[in-house]
Amino acid sequence: ILGIDLVTVEGIAVSNQQFGESVTEPGSTFVDANFDGILGLGYPTIAAGGATPVFDNMMAQNLVEMPIFSVYLNRNPDYSSGGELIFGGFDPSHFSGELYWVPVTKQGYWQILVDNIKVNGEVMFCSGGCQAIVDTGTSMLTGPTADITALQQVLGASPLDEGTYAVECGSINILPDVTFTINGAEFTLNPAAYIVMEESEGLCTTGFQGMDIPPPGGPLWILGDVFIGQFYSVFDRGNNRVGLAKAVP
Numbered sequence: 001i002l003g004i005d006l007v008t009v010e011g012i013a014v015s016n017q018q019f020g021e022s023v024t025e026p027g028s029t030f031v032d033a034n035f036d037g038i039l040g041l042g043y044p045t046i047a048a049g050g051a052t053p054v055f056d057n058m059m060a061q062n063l064v065e066m067p068i069f070s071v072y073l074n075r076n077p078d079y080s081s082g083g084e085l086i087f088g089g090f091d092p093s094h095f096s097g098e099l100y101w102v103p104v105t106k107q108g109y110w111q112i113l114v115d116n117i118k119v120n121g122e123v124m125f126c127s128g129g130c131q132a133i134v135d136t137g138t139s140m141l142t143g144p145t146a147d148i149t150a151l152q153q154v155l156g157a158s159p160l161d162e163g164t165y166a167v168e169c170g171s172i173n174i175l176p177d178v179t180f181t182i183n184g185a186e187f188t189l190n191p192a193a194y195i196v197m198e199e200s201e202g203l204c205t206t207g208f209q210g211m212d213i214p215p216p217g218g219p220l221w222i223l224g225d226v227f228i229g230q231f232y233s234v235f236d237r238g239n240n241r242v243g244l245a246k247a248v249p
Contacts, residue, residue: 002049012063012087018051038137041069041235043107055087059237064088067238071136073229076249090243095232099243102183109133110235110242112182114221119154120176131220132180134233134242138224141194145210151178157206166203167195180223187244193230 007017019037022030030036040046040053047053058064070090073083084091090099102112114132117125125147142148155175157165167175175191196207207226213219234243 002051007054009087012058014054014057014061014063017054017057018049020048020051041136042109046108055237058087068234068236070232070234070243071228072232072247073136073225074249075229079249090232090234094248095245096248097245099232099234099245100183100185101236101239101241101243104240104242105131107240108217109135111220112242115181115184117221118177118179118181118186119151121179124154125151126221131218132223133220134223134228134235134244136225136228136233138222139226140196140207140209140222140224141189141226142209142211142222142224144219144221145212148208148210151208152206155206155208160199160203160205163209163211164205165208166199166205169195169198169202169204172204180227182244185244187227187231189227189230194226196226 001021001023002018003021004016004018007014007019025031041055042053044053044056052060055064055069059067065088068089070086071083072085072091072094074081084094105111105113111131111133114126114130116123116127116129125143143151152159152165155165155167156171157167160166172191172195175195177188177190178194179186179188181187194207195204197205199205211222230247231244232247236243
């Protein structure tokens with residue numbers, strides 16, 4: 001069911017915004033989660049029911065200065081907030097250096113080309129290039145199951161359940177860096193970045209998970225929150241590109 005309402009985000013009032021209303025909910029995701037829904041920020045081509053996404057309405061109603069939005073995620077539990085989402089601009093205080101711009105290859109999700117993926121400086125995956133999406137709605141960093149399984153083996157990680165893997169927490173300092181080469185630039189995740197949670201009994205969960213997305217949409221790597229937490233991300237609808245820079249706490 002599609003509803004229509006006034007959507008207000010920090011003083012930005014979006015009128016006549018369509019949104020999907022659930023009639024039934026398979027599973028307990030929204031029962032257990034600390035949020036009530038999902039604010040889609042992809043391109044209109046993947047909007048359910050032909051609805052106009054909220055950021056498209058912001059642009060059409062001249063509610064933002066620039067046709068961009070940006071995301072800063074903070075994984076520090078001592079930080080006063082979990083991060084920052086800006087509609088219509090970006091915040092240079094949350095990244096170092098210049099933004100590195102990457103063209104969107106397909107307008108649906110925020111899809112880009114990854115040149116290759118290196119482990120400890122050696123190309124291990126995606127040697128001929130592969131498609132990836134930068135996606136705040138995915139907690140982990142996902143890739144084809146065969147590739148992720150091989151990566152977990154290199155890390156010495158053991159399977160736990162539901163596709164999650166863990167390493168001994170004491171071995172984190174000897175784990176390799178994982179580097180994504182994107183449009184000629186290198187974006188490196190060190191072990192502290194991709195180890196996401198300490199489990200019981202001295203085990204720490206890795207932030208990599210296998211997910212097979214069939215053609216024509218896939219295969220895809222998903223650069224989720226594990227990646228975005230390290231790299232400030234700017235989504236530019238005006239120029240159909242993604243800007244990435246090293247995030248600063």
